[in-house]
Amino acid sequence: LDILGRAVHLGGDGFPQRLVSTFTPAVTSADGPAHELLAAPVRLDLGRAVEHGPLSLHRPGPARVTWSVPGTADGLLLRTEGELEADGFLVVRATVEATADVTLPDVTLRVPVREDIARYTMGLGLTGRACPRTYDWTWDTPTRNQDALWLGTTHAGLQLSLRDEHYDRPLNTNYYREKPLVTPRSWAGDDGLGGVRLRTAGGVRTVTAYSGPVRLAAGEWRTFELRLLLTPFKPIDPRRQLGERYFHAYVTPQEVADYGANVVNLHHATPPNPYINDPLLAADRLHAYTEQAHALGVRVKVYDTVRELTRHTPELPVLASFGDEVLAAGPGGGHAWLQEHLGADFVPGWVAPNVRDVAVVTTGESRWHNFYVAGIRRLREHLGVDGLYLDDVAYDRATMKRVRKALTASGDSPPLVDLHSCNQYRAPDGFASSANLYAELLPYVDRLWLGELFDYEGTDPAYWLVEISGIPFGLMGEMLEGGGNPWRGLVFGMTARAPMTDVRPLWRAFDELGLPEAEMTGWWGGDASVRTGHDEVLATTWRGADGRMAVALASWADAPVEGRITVRGRAVEAYAPAVEGFQEERTYPAGGPVPLAPGRGLLLRLRPATSP
Numbered sequence: 106l107d108i109l110g111r112a113v114h115l116g117g118d119g120f121p122q123r124l125v126s127t128f129t130p131a132v133t134s135a136d137g138p139a140h141e142l143l144a145a146p147v148r149l150d151l152g153r154a155v156e157h158g159p160l161s162l163h164r165p166g167p168a169r170v171t172w173s174v175p176g177t178a179d180g181l182l183l184r185t186e187g188e189l190e191a192d193g194f195l196v197v198r199a200t201v202e203a204t205a206d207v208t209l210p211d212v213t214l215r216v217p218v219r220e221d222i223a224r225y226t227m228g229l230g231l232t233g234r235a236c237p238r239t240y241d242w243t244w245d246t247p248t249r250n251q252d253a254l255w256l257g258t259t260h261a262g263l264q265l266s267l268r269d270e271h272y273d274r275p276l277n278t279n280y281y282r283e284k285p286l287v288t289p290r291s292w293a294g295d296d297g298l299g300g301v302r303l304r305t306a307g308g309v310r311t312v313t314a315y316s317g318p319v320r321l322a323a324g325e326w327r328t329f330e331l332r333l334l335l336t337p338f339k340p341i342d343p344r345r346q347l348g349e350r351y352f353h354a355y356v357t358p359q360e361v362a363d364y365g366a367n368v369v370n371l372h373h374a375t376p377p378n379p380y381i382n383d384p385l386l387a388a389d390r391l392h393a394y395t396e397q398a399h400a401l402g403v404r405v406k407v408y409d410t411v412r413e414l415t416r417h418t419p420e421l422p423v424l425a426s427f428g429d430e431v432l433a434a435g436p437g438g439g440h441a442w443l444q445e446h447l448g449a450d451f452v453p454g455w456v457a458p459n460v461r462d463v464a465v466v467t468t469g470e471s472r473w474h475n476f477y478v479a480g481i482r483r484l485r486e487h488l489g490v491d492g493l494y495l496d497d498v499a500y501d502r503a504t505m506k507r508v509r510k511a512l513t514a515s516g517d518s519p520p521l522v523d524l525h526s527c528n529q530y531r532a533p534d535g536f537a538s539s540a541n542l543y544a545e546l547l548p549y550v551d552r553l554w555l556g557e558l559f560d561y562e563g564t565d566p567a568y569w570l571v572e573i574s575g576i577p578f579g580l581m582g583e584m585l586e587g588g589g590n591p592w593r594g595l596v597f598g599m600t601a602r603a604p605m606t607d608v609r610p611l612w613r614a615f616d617e618l619g620l621p622e623a624e625m626t627g628w629w630g631g632d633a634s635v636r637t638g639h640d641e642v643l644a645t646t647w648r649g650a651d652g653r654m655a656v657a658l659a660s661w662a663d664a665p666v667e668g669r670i671t672v673r674g675r676a677v678e679a680y681a682p683a684v685e686g687f688q689e690e691r692t693y694p695a696g697g698p699v700p701l702a703p704g705r706g707l708l709l710r711l712r713p714a715t716s717p
Contacts, residue, residue, distance in 0.1 A: 106170055108191050110135030111335045118157050119174035119185035120197055122146040124335060126261035131630030132341045132576055140261045144217040144309040149185075149199050149329065152209050153178045168192075180207040192548035193335040194502065200328045201291075203321035212291070212316040214267075214331060222261050223310040225571045228254040228541040229301055232530055233571030236303075236310060243300035244293045246286040250275055250535025254301065254312065255544065257336060259570070259577050259629045264334040264544050267292045267301075267314055269327065274469035276433060276452070277542065278412060278497040278527065281535035283435045283452050284468075291327040295320050337579035338548040343598050343625035343647075346552070346581040347615050349521070353494075353602050358398035365609055368521060369398060370494040373408045373415075374457035380415035381408070381455055381464045385480055388488060395489040404491035406521055407484065411477050412499040413454030413464040416442055421465075424473065425451075431473045433466045469499040478504070482511040485520070492521030495550075497529075502545040509549040524550045525585075528558035538572055547575070553582030554602060561590040562704060566643060566661055569597060570629060591687055592706030595657040596628055596645040610685040614708060617682065618655045623647035638669035642701060658699070659706035667698035672711060679709040 106113045114123035121143065129137035158175040165171060168191035176183035182204060187197040201212075226236040229251050236256060245251075253266035269289035276284040293299040298317030303310060319327060352366035355375035373381040377394040380386050384407045395405045414421065414432075424431040425447055432451055437444060439453025440463040447465060454464035467473060484490040492512060498505070512520035524546065526539035539555055540547075553575040561584060564572075574597040575582045584594050588606040600608045615621060626632045628643040635654075637644050641662040647655045656679075660666055670679055676696035683690035688707055693699050699707065 106189050108189070108193060108335075109339065110337070111193060113189055113195060113335070115160065115172065115187070116146050117160060117174070118149070118155070118176070119160060119172060119187050119199075120147040120149060120331075121195070121333070124263065126335070128260040128337055128340065129630070130258075130260045131626050131632070132259050132337055132579060133343070133625070133630075134340055137260070140222065142218055142222050142257070142261050142263060144219050147217075147331075148215045149331075150213045150215070151178060151181065151183070151201065152211060153181070155181075155183055180205045193338050194545065195333040195335060196330065197333075198328055198330045200326055201321070202326035203323050205323050207321050209316075209319040209321070212294075212319055212329065214314040214329070216263075216265055216312040217309050218256050218263070218312065220305060220308045220310050222258055223256040224258045225262075225567055225577070226254065226256050226303075227538050227571050228264070230536065232538055233540070233568045233573075234565075235567045238305040240303040241300065242302075244288050244297065246288045248282070248285075248532070248535065250277065250281050250286060250529070250537040250542070252286060252289070253332075253541055253544070255336070255541055255571075255577075256310065256312065257577060260337065262336040262577055264332075264336065264541065265312065266332040268330040268332065270330075272330075274499075274501055275535070276466065276469065277499060277529065277534060277537070279533045280433070280435075280452055280466055281533060281537075283466075284433060285535065289330075291319070291329045292316055294318055334544050336544075336577055339579040341576055341579055341581050341598075343581065344621055344623075346598050347621040349552075350612060351523075351552075351583070351602050352604060354604050358394065358401050358403055361398065361403050362401040364603065365612055366603055367402060368404045368406065368491075370523070371405065371407045372494070374460050374462065378407050379460040380417045380462050381413060381457065382410055383415050383418045383480075384409050384490075385483060386415075386417055391484075391490070392488045395491075399489060404518070404521060405489070406492040406494045406523070407490055408494045408496060409481065409484070410493070410495050410498055411467055411469075411474060411504070412497060413466045416446070416463050416465070420476070422446075429468065431467055431471045433468045435466065439463075467499065470501060470504075474500060474504045474507075478507045478511050481508055482514065485512050486515045489516075491516065491518070492523075492551075495522065495524045497526050498524065498543060498546060505546045505549045521552075522550050523552040523554055525554040526556045528556060531558065540572060540575065540578065544578060547578045547580055550580060553580050554585060555582060556585050559584075559586050561586065561593065566628075569593065573597075574599065576627065576629065590659075590704060592657075593659040593661070593704065595706065595708060596643050596659045598625060598627070598645070607686070610687060614682060614684045614687075618647070618708070618710060619649045619653065620647045620655060623649040623653075623655070634673050636671045637699075638671070639666050642666060642668045644670075654711045656709050656711055657706060658701065658709065660701040660703060662701075663703055665700060665702050667700050669696065670699060670709075670711065678712040679707075680712060681707050681709050684708060
């Protein structure tokens, strides 16, 4: 089964036998050599022999394939059902039904990933990092929003998540403990002894999910659901990344254009979009703003998601009458308006005094999403909005697909969707890494902005790559907290976002060096032609059609270091143009030292060594 840059080979039991990626190491193309992810087939072991029937394959649509496999074992019936979609979503559900009273001492799932592929990991309590050789994890859903682990490298990886038939999407972004995950009874086992262990041996990292004892009465059944997201989802587009210049504040369209930006995000609590997650309440103002912006070549995106809802929404009293289907149940309290109109069983949300707005938290899955998607379609078709700014997201991939489809159905240019998240790896959010939490949405997102509370100074390149950059998922992004680290960010193709940080000097440097038109090769791509002479100094290069080359350097060393730049083993001269707030103008002779302070870097034009 082939999809963009990936292939899935099924075994007779309905589980993946082989997973293959053809993305290039730089993640700029999907037509590279084939890379095997698995060292052996994925296996579900019930502790007794299973006799499988024939695999039945169906194609219910052009972007979806389903299959099923019946099976029998001593005292058990097994039905395995699977599904693969074109975005890289793969799910296998194994339903085990007892034909007599049985006790399964331990149900295990083994996913053996090649060690050279599983270089990095994130999830199940691990922030983005180089993959450890061993790791153990157990279920703790009341305080941990953790059911998924990503393993891989930039051009090949997988996220595996464990669910059952009782899965109910939890709340996130400060509200996780109000509605946490439901512990999957199948994977956690009847005694709550289930968990996940990672072991490395013989060039293989084996992820084993285990349940402990599972007791089934005759006629009782359990579902063991394995979800796999095959990454990256698409090639990165560095030219688009440097060419689309975001402005994240409300000013007039003329001021956006004069600043040098060509995309503006309209947050809520602004005149064209005053009330959170209901921009149609100011449709006339938003339409007028969008028309003015388009006349100046500026595209307009609006804050509009499902996580909380303004009190100004006319439908709010009706939604409240549905109990906890749309409005999340909770402790009440908060703003006086909410207490007066909603009683006590709700979760208070955002307050924006400048527009006299207060919000109530909504559930992650409900019929309200139908209204939301219809509203997005109207924003696009009738108001000319170019896309969405998603400030953390409560809904799942099914709604995200509908959102993208609604945006794509009309408009003169492809829609733009960027996803922003505060660092979710903290207690109120259940210690869930943002990129791992939202991985299922990322095929339909164009850019990331991660985000408040991320650490850009005290973390290593693996953390930057996996946790912040988006590159292993086929995305690129921007920095937020404290303006980020501009030198380290640049080796990932990242800047901060205007106007909170003045990035115009870097934009001008990009244009002068021709970076938006050049071919970018990130340090993660394994391009050995450009060397820095120091293991803790990373280099990302841009090569123009005219042969000119630029390079971004950044140091992760704890002390000042001296790099020496070579191209294909030959010393080159390097010129640093003056970039306000970033670097002073300077020329570095071929073969000479390039001094770098801790956490700093340079943007250089490389020149062949001058003959004596």
